[in-house]
Amino acid sequence: MHKKEFRMSESKDAKYNVDQEGQEFDSVVGSLFFGEINEDVIFPFPHFSEDQVEMAKEMCSAVSKYGEDAIDGEKFDEEAKIPDEVIRGLAELGLCGLAVPEEYGGMQLDYSLYSRVFAEVASMDGSTATMLGAHQSIGYRALLNEGTPEQKEKWLPSLASGEKLASFCLTEPGSGSDAYSIKTKAIKNDDGSFTITGQKLWITNAGTAEFYTVFCKTDHEKDGKMVEKISCFIIEKGMEGVSFGEKENKMGIRASETRAVYFDKVKVPAENVLGELGKGFKIAMNVLNSGRLSLGAGCVGGMKTILKMATEHAKGRKQFGAPISDFGLIQQKLAFMAARCYATESIVYMTTGNMIKGMNDYFLETAICKVYGSESLWTVVDTGLQIAAGNGYMKEYPYERIMRDSRINLIFEGTNEILRCFLALSGMKGPSDSLKELGKVSDVSSALKDPIKSLGVLSDFAKKRISKMIASRALTKAHPELEEYANYFSSMMASFAIQVENTLIKHGKKIIGNEYPQGRLSNMATELYVMLCVISRTTSILEKDDVPQDKKDYVLGLTKIVIKESRQNFVANLKEMTNNYDKLTAEVSQAVCNYDGYGLDIINY
Template sequence: MNKFYRSVCQCRHLPRQLLAKPLRLLSTTQNLRYKDQSDTFTRGIFSGKLKLNQLFPYPDALNDESKETLKIMLDPFEKYFSEVHDAKQNDIAETTLEKAFSVFKEIGGMGFLAPEQYGGLGLKNTQYARILEIFGKYDLSFSVTVGGHQSIGYKGLVLFGTDEQKQKYLPDLATGKKIAAFCLTEPMAGSDAASLRTKAVLDDDGKHYILNGNKIWITNGGFADIMTVFARVVRRKEDSDETTEGITAFIVERDFPGVTSGPAEKKMGLKSSNTASIYFDNVKVPVENMIGKVGEGFKVAMNILNNGRFGLIAVSSGLIRMLVSKTSEHANNRIQFNQKLIEFQVVQEKLAKMAMAHYAVESIAYILCNNMDRGITNFQLEASMSKIFATEAAWHCCDECIQVLGGNGYMRDNEIERHLRDIRVYRIFEGANDTLRVHIASDGIYSAAKNMRENQKLLNEFGSQKSVTEPHGKKLIEAVAPSLRDSAIKVTGCVEEFASAVRILLLKHGKNIGNQQFLLTRLADTAIDLYVMTAVLARATSAINQGLSTSNHEQLLATTYVTEGCSRVERNLLKVKNPENLTTYAAFTQIASEVSQDDTVVTARPLGF
């Protein structure tokens, strides 16, 4: 009997408190109502189940007409960035030059996601993702300006707005006549979005909400005309005199009296994009400007962020593709020690891993947006995992590109240093990666705990030697191309070991597992690796089945990536289960505590002063 099966058999010992209600997550998710969504890939692997419906066959939501339309659109935007848009000058000027911005608006760049009936292009997410790759190639800062406008700025209107709201606001937003912003973050509410303090109180006339508070680090905050603002609203409970507070979303116009902005922030990167604070002082917001209902603002905010997260992944994919080209070009032309750089194995390894990272990021980017276009709604965890992986891969590849380019990469004229400054914040905004990791692991563990209880009723149906993961592993092995089956077997084994580790931790920590962030982050990293490995196998299988000219290269990328990924999984699971590592984690806590007491290094200087 394997370890996984034994641990499931012991699940009767799991504290019932853990199964009575969800783990207490970070406040960004604690208000969500849990439903049985174990059919998603991520929730499945925490229970040892490989749910492949979102990955196999590799999704393609675009018909021939949509693809032809997209091909026609790519050239104008590529020409815009290469011939009109001057990213280097914008970075120096710390603004997007208005003449170029006007051209961008004229070719429809501010209405990618707005429905055609309101003057937008009405693109599918997959089409938009391909265009965003061009942004990643040329200018991450401008992608933030445009994304802040439509990926999150007016996305709430598109997703949840009434017909009247859409008719009133979207036509001007889609053409860029007016600019949108997404206003959630506050001084005391960043990743902890549920702690926001901005308040809206219904006026005595019943026709307006009086809005007070301030938002910080708002993209387009210095000049946005239309803002999606989140505030607490006090409301009376039904059939009761008691009141409760619920986060609610509002459409706020810049012209409403009492709306002001602070000066533009000076930032490490993204210098040409505007970031500013926005203040609301007794702003009267018409009741008809509410998005959704009172108390539904948290759901609106999370849906907007989850729905727009694929944009960061697509931009990262475009950036990495450019970095691979830059690195290869330099390595093929730079001669040191009478050899081209590409002839050195240390450079070969860097370039190969960059190419593998690009293949992985591009694979998950198009799985996500294609699934969204197919109408799949349970993709939140996969979006979070993809955002973590893509933004960290982009940062690493940018760093490696500069390393290969040497002094050339450090110079401003080469522009890679600008990309490095710009990409750094992608790991922070739209869900800080550290926060997302804890959320992924907490959600997955709750799902696994629930599944363990449900499985008790079925355990008697299994033979003592039968693994409950066997059918799922077999599905993956059968789904991939024959030449990829060895890799699929490796991934299946990793999933089984991962699920076993999850159950061991549940049995050991019970309801306190939610406080074990040293363990949760490593579980999240393992889940991310399992998802990405399965994604590249799905894509490589599709290339092989279609007989693409690149199929042999894609097979090499996929098998090599799986070998590397399985090694990372093994290391992370060892960090979770090895008692020596648990001692190390306790030491981390002690060291941090001692340092934080005085906010400085504790040790004495070698010279004594």
């Protein structure tokens, strides 16, 4: 089918926008750091509208059918290449321009539809999903976000049609998570153009792309001095001075192309600047924020595939006269896999739904979708391979390929470690601003130097603190069958907010360099968001009259498993905030570095 058959009519699209979009509101995860939640934003769960359901079913069905006929993950992996005709076929389905406005030849899908269609692709092959994601989730996303009408008119039609592929060029040999340390330089010429010199590393679609979103350092005058800032440029493959390294030989997603890109005095016209000069860092972060969302959605697709395979094997494999699906330890695995899939799907579509409705900042939510989704997929794949046992270890079965393909998700678009720090520090910014009223954040006693002046401030702080300590039911709209779990959430949210304040008071500015508490706070925020999304989604399902009772029972069971696991993880992290061996860990780690490894041998010690 041609992509035009899937486009929503203007009337349907307009009706959807009127029904769903409302006033702007703040980040849901950000509010958790204050110990607050707006139930009107959470309930009801943002399920697909009738128009979205129809659109999603049609597109996913067509994508699935095409995948059965054309996408051979095993072959792609062995040959380390996605055939050109497959890319053309995907493009004909409209999959290269899912979010592009119709006026430029795209599908103009909202965040939820985009994520669901992308998940369908990811369920079939990781390399294909990576190629498409690198093309549109990040490759030309800056053009969508920041491009002028002239820039969009010039490039979007060919990108949306798949005539040209796009690539996102940020990472460098000496710059990974520390994006601001890039060295690629753009020097402004007298005629207004720029000359760009530098290199980018591990760039997906590098050799096949025609369009590159490239981030460079540019010079700017500030207070009479020249300073460097990051700016964003469009570079085309045919420009003189653009070259590529050899194709990388990767562990997984082998069919997606990854290369280094070199820029040797590439002259770029002024009209190729994307957004404002010097604002490139923010542009890059905004691109990665939305890219992390599609990555989370893709993880859901992967989990569904591996769970289906594991279930079929467990039901068909007999040992001791019974299918292994009858054995308790296998049942435990299947239930865990399904629960993780349900949880990840819930956080992804709560996030997309709120983005559509008008959530202002969503970078905390998309970071959680990426971290929780990628780690869930990895553990689900590992569990599925364990169920398959010997078969899972053999190359004739897809388990080991899926495992290799899945591992990268914990690394790219921000490693999970750096995203945990990002989540914690970004989330604490609001509470830290509030605590500044007390004086020095790391020393509340300083506020007491002027008791009369500080009395009102401290009184307000104490009242807020006490209100957090007295656990009240924050989720009044949860289904009655979930009341116990809603109460768990309320108590946990209060404990979390108090711990955020305690951490800020204890560490002050030094929290920036202390990743131990950062990691725990981010883990707790993640588990709270997971619980919140699952409770909301399950409430909506339980309240529907057209959902069969057996399906409701199944969903309720998944919800209980998710919440029990999240609560256990939350409590463990909470306890470790005050009872840990961080100092010992740092000392042992230093010893490992001093010994360049283990440093022991049974022969000597």
